[in-house]
Amino acid sequence: MRQSQLFTKTRKEAPADEVSKNAQLLLRAGYIYKNMAGAYSFLPLGLRVIEKINAIIREEMNAIGGQEVHMPSLQEPTLWKKSDRWDDDKVDVWFKSNLRAGGEVGFAWTHEEVITELMRQYISSYKDLPLYPYQIQTKFRNETRAKSGIMRTREFWMKDLYSFSATEEEHNKFYEAAALAYKRIFDRIGIGDKTYRTFASGGAFTKFSHEFQTLCEAGEDIVYVNEVKGIAVNEEVLAEADLSELGITKEELEKRKSIEVGNIFSLGTKFSEALGLMYKDENGEEKPVIMGSYGIGPARAMGTVVELLSDEKGIVWPEAVAPFKVHLVGLNGDDDEVRDYTDGIYLAMKERGVEVLYDDRDARAGEKFADSDLLGIPYRVVVSRKTKEEGKFEVVTRATGEVRHLTEEELYADFDNDENT
């Protein structure tokens, strides 16, 4: 894409009311726009990042048997009264409104009730199980305080997968598969090394549930972690559980701030019993379906990447989620011959399928480099009069600052051979 046509622009300063690093950098670079406290727009570059994250999530969910659906936000009270999650006394994050045709409606903050009711139509026998529907869909939550930039908002995408199993064994097997898929997702988007599968309280059905917590000073959560043993627990578990089960003592755990980037939860038969989702087992006996839920917020993941992978100059996107792989920065564009030459390189890259943002703007080199650092695209390729004369391209790797000088052939070979795209 030609940067001269991109409608967003960078800005030197973030708005004064924006305190979180992720929002500051994303706003300055033009990835997002703040509409109100807790509600952001995703602009062309920002939406590209979200779509990359979503594509990784979809791949991993499909690989473990996920089937994508899309459920509505609008909710009538009926279902939620059955599970006792309609009253504001019980759930304090509802946005509620009224139908002009009469009756209350709510805007879904989660979808356990909805998917359970839906699956009643399709599950009647053990032969129908297991099933793993999921969606990437917008949730609304009436948070009292919306802070932490795009990491805690009142409206956000969520990937929510729900598992439906006949037996505990079947459930546990999938639960582990989902945990491994989550690990792959966080590895692929570049935050795997800081992300711990953290033991959390399990509720009535299982001893533990699991949060995926990413160590980060900007986090709102606290975990207790042993980085050598690779074990983390949350505060509840630290206070209540017998840590010896986990092969660790309190003394070995260090208190750290963290971001909850995902969670997986065994729901047992809570919702299937409340809403009557039963199946007949091999002996014809009616039993409630065993359920689990598995959540990831793509925008929170994006915010976490920015918090962890940025420096004083701007964002440092990992290749897998970067809006473009290459930032082609054209200099000496006032010289028609240089400009034509640079246009040619841009078109050659596009033809080879390289995702490239081409800075063809009429601006000073210093401004272009500063913008390029702020945007954080993994490879910057500079084309100038000198390049044209010498046939060597300056290639700067954003993450390391490494500078290479490559011929046109070497340049294409480099981007073709890269396995990370």
Added chain:
Amino acid sequence: MRQSQLFTKTRKEAPADEVSKNAQLLLRAGYIYKNMAGAYSFLPLGLRVIEKINAIIREEMNAIGGQEVHMPSLQEPTLWKKSDRWDDDKVDVWFKSNLRAGGEVGFAWTHEEVITELMRQYISSYKDLPLYPYQIQTKFRNETRAKSGIMRTREFWMKDLYSFSATEEEHNKFYEAAALAYKRIFDRIGIGDKTYRTFASGGAFTKFSHEFQTLCEAGEDIVYVNEVKGIAVNEEVLAEADLSELGITKEELEKRKSIEVGNIFSLGTKFSEALGLMYKDENGEEKPVIMGSYGIGPARAMGTVVELLSDEKGIVWPEAVAPFKVHLVGLNGDDDEVRDYTDGIYLAMKERGVEVLYDDRDARAGEKFADSDLLGIPYRVVVSRKTKEEGKFEVVTRATGEVRHLTEEELYADFDNDENT
């Protein structure tokens, strides 16, 4: 995909309360699920259709310079009071709620105000124009009566593009480009021949706006059309406008029911003036930006396809929006050798990149054929003991009923060469 793993099932009867043909067929075939009046879930096959429609819309919008964004639903009153569209007396489709932190919020039913305010950050000079941001995003409208299946709901995806131009000439040029893009979209999804660019009242800024109306008995709208001349007008224009301008008389127009599948509208400077979106022209003079809006509802388009392209047996998807191109129906699956053979054909098709749904279920041939007709996938390929013995595949084209008998080689060649995928 293996049909045995798909969680949806077909059903013989639609729910009694569902009167529209699109919802009846889509519910029976398992494409959608009704959550409440005016809110549906899109199940795996249904979401595939929506994604195909969205991909076509994106291609056409990008081709005319569109830049995709995503704006939030949650809205504070401020902006909407500036354009006088917050009061329920002025706009009767708002869903409104309250923030726990204090203050009213609404759920966006359109985004003119939002995008205008957003663009103030990026537009200051004629050099920044023109710009064409768009999104495919969920709208909420508090409809008194939700009817017509997925064609009029309280929550629906909408592709809304907004144009920002410096001059009327620039605006008009894009308006025509958008109209042509809309024509291509409706052609590509298979409803072009019944869809008319219909003259509608233009408001203060232009004499006419345009609706894209698809002739259909299930429509809620009325148009007056001359199919030979290819001209259509809506009721307002029939009553008020001087038809001679359009080269037509009242007598030449026939009254028909229709579905509004899209609209394009010149907004003039209504929103830019209300919200202060100004630009400096070449003489440094401040002027309000000229705007337009361009809408299409992907689910309404999907419903329209079903209304027009279906028969007594079920849906007849055009290839471009079908959930799969080929429905591979395996018979004699109780014979291991036949099953292995059919599995091999399925894998060979998948390797060749053919989008194929494989009916590997343990069911009678009659049931499989009835389901196949209901699902409406363009090509049915039957594999049975006889196929294995004779090396000939029965290929049935859903739209025409044409039956061909092809060798394995001819089969692959047929699907490879097809330009419509």
